[in-house]
Amino acid sequence: MKYDFIPDSVSSHTNVYDVLKERGFIEQTTDDEAIRELLEKEKIRFYIGFDPTADCLHVGHFMQVIIMMYMQKYGHTPVVLVGGGTGMVGDPSGRTDMRQMMTIDTIEHNCSSFKSLFDRFIDFDDEWKYEGNDGVYKPGKENKTPEPGKAVAVNNARWIRPLNYVEFIREVGRHFSVNNMLRAECFKQRMEKGLSFLEFNYMLMQSYDFMVMARDIGCQMQFGGNDQWSNILGGVELTRKMCDKQVYGMTFSLLTTSEGVKMGKTQKGALWLDAEKTPPYEFYQYWRNVADADVEKCLRMLTFLPMDEVKRLSSLRDQEINKAKEVLAYEVTKLVHGQEEAEKAQQAARAAFGGGDISSMPAVQMEKSKLEGDGMGVVSFIRELGLIPSNREGFMTIEQGGLKLDGKKVEDKKLMITTDMFKEGKLLVEKGKKKKVVVELV
DSSP states (O other): OGGGGSOGGGOSOSSHHHHHHHTTOEEEESOHHHHHHHHHHOOOEEEEEEOOSSSSOBHHHHHHHHHHHHHHHTTOEEEEEEOTTGGGTOOOTTOSSOOOOOOHHHHHHHHHHHHHHHTTTSOBOTTOOEEOOSOTTSOOEESSOOOTTOBEEEETHHHHTTOOHHHHHHHTGGGOOHHHHHHSHHHHTTTTTOOOHHHHTHHHHHHHHHHHHHHHHOEEEEEEEGGGHHHHHHHHHHHHHHHOOOOEEEEEOOOBOTTSOBSOEETTEEOBSSTTTSOHHHHHHHHHTOOGGGHHHHHHHHOOOOHHHHHHHHTOOGGGHHHHHHHHHHHHHHHHHOHHHHHHHHHHHHHHHTTOOGGGSOEEEEOGGGGSTTOEEHHHHHHHTTSOSSHHHHHHHHHTTOEEETTEEOOOTTOEEOGGGOBTTEEEEEETTTEEEEEEEO
16 A cells, blocks of 8 residues: 555544644645544545646645645545646646646646656556546546545546537636636736736636536545635535535645745756656755755655654754754655665765765766867856856856865866866766765766
8 A cells, every 4th residue: 555655653643634734734724624524524535636737746746645645544535636628728826927838749648647656656546437428517427436545536638628618608607706716816926917818717627627526526625735725715616506515625835945935946947756857866965955944844744754753853953953854855755766765865965975985976977078178168067067057156156165076176267177087987076065966977
């Protein structure tokens, strides 16, 4: 069982609502008392939607995956909704610009890639299927009851793509007040730069998702990040109006730093859960280097350590807090990439930052031909490695004494990097105290 990831010792509570509250996940609910009672007395079906904006999940998605893991651990049935329909429009929530339009082929590829990643963390009943029918507004059904303890996956392309627009706004659009929609937080921040009519339809489509899920497969709750609150409220209301059913919504805190900035962004882009996009060593190093003020939140939300241990580690101060960061990095990397990769990343990090053998560190390969002859300027070299975003920052780094090659400080901003600087084909490059990379010639 995938939910064996979570030890029984994770909490003394027996109601998953109390567990999620204890870990600091819950931000808003449509009815605290009713939801707590529901999760105490029943084993429910709930869903979380994921639009396929890329072919991989990133750490922002991982918060939602962890929620599903907790819910499955406590006997509830996750319904993973992949947005093959809504992904054709794009959610404006939490964005200052319009999402890039994708082709159907790209969307389908991303949807299938998502499912393979979910399989690493959640147990699915892969024989279960949603069976729609010829009438878009007529109830569909499931082919079987999911196996106990197993999750199921659906793609909203089944009911979104066949929609006739005029019919849709007659059946669904009439239940929405434009005045109320414009007051929604997800639209407010877009009004200055411009909100396209395409995106304005997104709330209706996600609300329709909730209604279909409640009507056809008995979903009683939708979960999402806090930026989804307005969309979830729309779904609760639409389900009440079209199906006369009471459903509920819950949102979770976004994974942000103590300064309110979304976590999971690196100079190379998002922090991906795929080892091909973000190698385990880089993934480990990200968590090893979080700010002291963010350690407690990350331990609470991204590991399954008991809360007593979370509190003990979070209470460490000064240099001791680095022990907590090492535990955090190891636990999150183990969860995402497995114990073997977590141990390798930890050993490599200790070698790099403890003056050990660099042979255990993962290497970035560079073509030997680029450095032959006169070689490459040092600033261009470190920019190609992704250690700096611009030449200007590269020059500043050298001026401030923040660049080392094989442990020796670089003082010449015009230094040329040549092949003879590499010992046995490898060179250790350090920018500041936290960024180290081994370059290997090929």
